[in-house]
Amino acid sequence: MSILDVVRGAATVLGMDMPTLVFGATNREMVEMQELVNVMALEVAKAHDWQKLLIIATFTGDGVADAFDMPSDYRRMQKTSSLWSSRWRWATDHLTSPDQWLELQVTPVAAVNGYWIIFGNQFRIWPSMASGETVKFFYLSNEIVAASDQSKKTSFTEDADTFRLSEDLLKKAIIYRWKQNKGQAYEQDFDDYQELLLRCMDDDAGSKPIISGQPPVSWRGRRVTWPGSVTGAA
Template sequence: MAILDVVKGAATVLGLDVPNQVYGATTREMVEMQDLANVMAAEIVDAYDWQKLLIYYTITGDGVASDFDIPSDYKRMQKTSSMWSSRWLWQTMHLTGPDQWTELQVTPIATVNGYWIIFGDQFHQWPVMANGETVKFFYVSNLIVKASDNSTKTSFTEDADSFRLSERLLKLAIIYRWKQNKGQAYEQWFDDYQTLLLRDIDKDPGSKAVISGAPPVSWRGRGIAWPGTVTGAP
């Protein structure tokens, strides 16, 4: 469904004149709607790690570089994202503070783990990745809009553009936020939006299998106390 049709549907609820054009229109209401559609689309994207927007990415080391440019369509890391290296048997550790990264660079210790951080629009890996070594992870793409020629882009700019996620959800989001911005009663529309959002989030990963017996063992979400083998005296 084109964004023009989404806005038309919202306009009938909001008591606005049904537009023949949104992007390119110069009336105050449609100029507001142009911005609002993009704002609410971004809000929906940020609410969850939608599988349709996930990109599986690989960084390959060359034995020299430790800094790697962020992909051009990068929006953010998956909320539970980890980087998995071909060198280590466990996930590499994410450093969120610059001081932690600086400590690694200046402290003369031998690391027994891989580390990563984001700054300066780059991924930074430590220690330096060996030639051919890889790290793999998912990130969320910022290409949330599909154009009429099936190319993707970051925002709505034309009436024929479509949202890559749920247009129904976007319509409810536009309605509740428009009413909220205008000081009108919006609570029921917001509740409807939240209900559909949670329903779509629940469906997005696919069916949930019922597993009988002991769950499989996984390293996911576990820390490493000592990544090696401890042996005692014979």
């Protein structure tokens, strides 16, 4: 469904004349709509860690570099993401304080784990990755729109563009925010949007098997493993 079709669907609810184009139109309603569809598309994208926007990034060490540029379409990391290195048996530790990072640089300590931080719009990893060592992590792409040739971009610019997430959800978002901006009653439309948003978020996560009894301990969070087997005393 193109963004023109989405706007035409919203127009029937908002009591507008049926538009023949959105981008390229010069009347005030459609100029406002051009801005609104991009604002609400971004709001929908930010509402959840949508699996369709998830991408795995890989950094490869050269034995020297400790700073790596963010992917060109990087918006943010998944809220639960860790950096996983081929060197360590567990996730590298995220340092949220710049002072902690400086402490690693100036204090003579032996590394027993990897560490990372983001500053200067780069990922910084310590100790420096060995040549051929890799680090992988999930991030969310900012390319939420697909063009007619299926290339991806960050915003709508043409009527043939499509939303990579739920178009019904975008339509409901446009309706409630348009009414809100115009001082009209929008509460029911907002509730409808919120209800659909929650359903889409629930569907996006995949299956939810029910496990009876004590669930198995996840590998995530472990720091020590014994590589052999343990037997009882003779």
